[in-house]
Amino acid sequence: MLSIFIPCIFKFKGKSETSVIKCTKSIFKDYFILLLFGILIFGSYYLIDYLSINALYLDITWIRLSFDMIFYLLLSIIILKTKYYIHNIISLILFCVFTVINDFIFENYKYFKLSSFLSLLPYFLNDLVFCYIKYLIDKKLHSYWNILFFIGLFRFLIYSIIFIIYIIKDPYNNYIFINIRKAKTKYIILNFFNEAILDIYLRKLLLLLILEHFSFNHVHISSELYFIVINIIDIIWYHKNKKYYFFLIPTFFQILSLLFYLEILEFNFYNLNRNTKRNIMLREEEEMLLRSNTNESEIEIDNDLIIKNPQEKKELELYDITDDSGENEKNNEN
Numbered sequence: 001m002l003s004i005f006i007p008c009i010f011k012f013k014g015k016s017e018t019s020v021i022k023c024t025k026s027i028f029k030d031y032f033i034l035l036l037f038g039i040l041i042f043g044s045y046y047l048i049d050y051l052s053i054n055a056l057y058l059d060i061t062w063i064r065l066s067f068d069m070i071f072y073l074l075l076s077i078i079i080l081k082t083k084y085y086i087h088n089i090i091s092l093i094l095f096c097v098f099t100v101i102n103d104f105i106f107e108n109y110k111y112f113k114l115s116s117f118l119s120l121l122p123y124f125l126n127d128l129v130f131c132y133i134k135y136l137i138d139k140k141l142h143s144y145w146n147i148l149f150f151i152g153l154f155r156f157l158i159y160s161i162i163f164i165i166y167i168i169k170d171p172y173n174n175y176i177f178i179n180i181r182k183a184k185t186k187y188i189i190l191n192f193f194n195e196a197i198l199d200i201y202l203r204k205l206l207l208l209l210i211l212e213h214f215s216f217n218h219v220h221i222s223s224e225l226y227f228i229v230i231n232i233i234d235i236i237w238y239h240k241n242k243k244y245y246f247f248l249i250p251t252f253f254q255i256l257s258l259l260f261y262l263e264i265l266e267f268n269f270y271n272l273n274r275n276t277k278r279n280i281m282l283r284e285e286e287e288m289l290l291r292s293n294t295n296e297s298e299i300e301i302d303n304d305l306i307i308k309n310p311q312e313k314k315e316l317e318l319y320d321i322t323d324d325s326g327e328n329e330k331n332n333e334n
Contacts, residue, residue, distance in 0.1 A: 001152075002197075002201060003145050003146075003148040003149040003152065003205075004145075004149060006145075026140075027142075030136055030140060030142065031150050033132065034129070034132065034133070034136075034147070034150060034151070034154070035150075035154050037125065037128060037129045037132060038129070038151070038154045038155070038158065039158065040125050041122055041125045041126060041129065042158055044121045044122045044125055045122055047121075048118060048119060048121070048122070051115075051118070057116065057119040058112075058116050058117060058119050058120055059119050059120070059122075059123065061103050061108045062099040062100075062102040062103045062106075062108070062227065063096075063099050063100060063103050063108075064120065064123065065095075065099055065220065065223055065224065065227065066095060066096040066099045066100075067120055067123065067124075068123055068127065068220065068223065069092060069095065069096075069217070069220055069261075070092070070096075071123065071124050071127040071128075072127040072130075072131060072216050072217065073088075073092065075127055075128055075131040076131055076134075076215070076216075079131050079132065079135055080131060080134060080135055080138070080139075082215075085276075086272060087260065087263075087266075087267050087272045087273065087276065088261055090260075090267075090272070091257045091258070091260040091261035092257075092261055094253070094257040094260075095254055095257040095258055095261065098250040098251070098253050098254040098257065099250075099254065101250040102247050102250050102251065102254075105243075105244060105246055105247045105250070106231070106244060106247065127216070130207070130211065130216045130219075131216065133147055133208070133211055134211050134215065134216060137208075137211055137212055144208040144209065144211070144212050147208060148204055148205060148208055151204060152201070152204075155200075163176065207219060217261070217262060218262060220258060220262075221258065221262075224251075224254065224255060224258060228248075228251060231244075231247060263276045263277055263278070266278075
């Protein structure tokens with residue numbers, strides 16, 4: 001409901017020309033697909049819990065960040081037709097190498113099993129959902145406020161169904177009612193405010209804002225920072241071993257690789273920065289200026305780049321002018 005009231009109060013608008021939800025067949029199909037993706041994500045979590053995998057979940061390892069980036073890269077190529085170039089691939093490979101080094105530092109590889117990779121399924125589906133949301137924002141011009149509303153509506157419907165199932169199975173002693181009886185009212189309200197408003201709502205809103213103005217690749221920055229903070233806390237409170245602080249060295253290069261991947265920094269050698277977004281836009285501006293300034297001899301793109309535009313030389317045909325006054329006189333005599 002906040003996604004309806006806040007835009008009306010503060011008059012926020014996205015790329016969409018209107019924030020009004022029209023009930024058309026196309027819009028219904030778009031949000032129905034979003035609902036199906038949401039059901040798949042919830043189903044994947046319950047599947048993993050049901051199987052009770054006796055192995056390390058990869059979602060708490062550094063290599064999970066690499067899989068997250070690879071998943072979105074492949075999905076964005078298929079769905080969004082996003083183009084990635086050699087500097088993106090090099091940066092991604094370097095990032096993956098440093099995540100593996102961090103897992104070796106924390107000795108996570110000792111607990112890896114084949115079944116551990118099943119824990120990556122929800123992250124693959126989550127990347128698929130946000131890739132689809134990016135498609136809705138950029139291609140179908142849906143307002144991110146409307147998308148946020150429907151995400152909340154779908155979560156409400158799914159959790160309501162789960163709640164009803166628990167009550168039907170055990171009307172009195174299900175774990176929901178047990179927790180409510182044990183907890184104090186003020187803690188229930190505080191937990192609701194923390195989970196519903198601060199965690200789910202604001203986090204989803206920030207993610208959609210990033211998708212509105214950038215891409216889901218930029219979300220990896222927050223994931224990287226989250227892993228750094230969590231691992232430092234684990235070292236202080238649980239591991240209590242200073243050797244684990246060495247993870248900060250490969251982490252520094254991880255962040256550096258990520259900055260190159262997102263083209264915040266550029267490789268200025270072997271022409272690797274040729275296909276960055278900034279240089280592609282410069283070339284487009286150059287072509288536009290060449291077309292619009294055909295009569296000018298030089299076109300200045302920026303302070304360091306001046307392009308010479310050769311002038312078209314038009315050849316004038318000169319005809320010999322003969323004195324035909326004598327012929328005119330003969331004609332007059334005749």
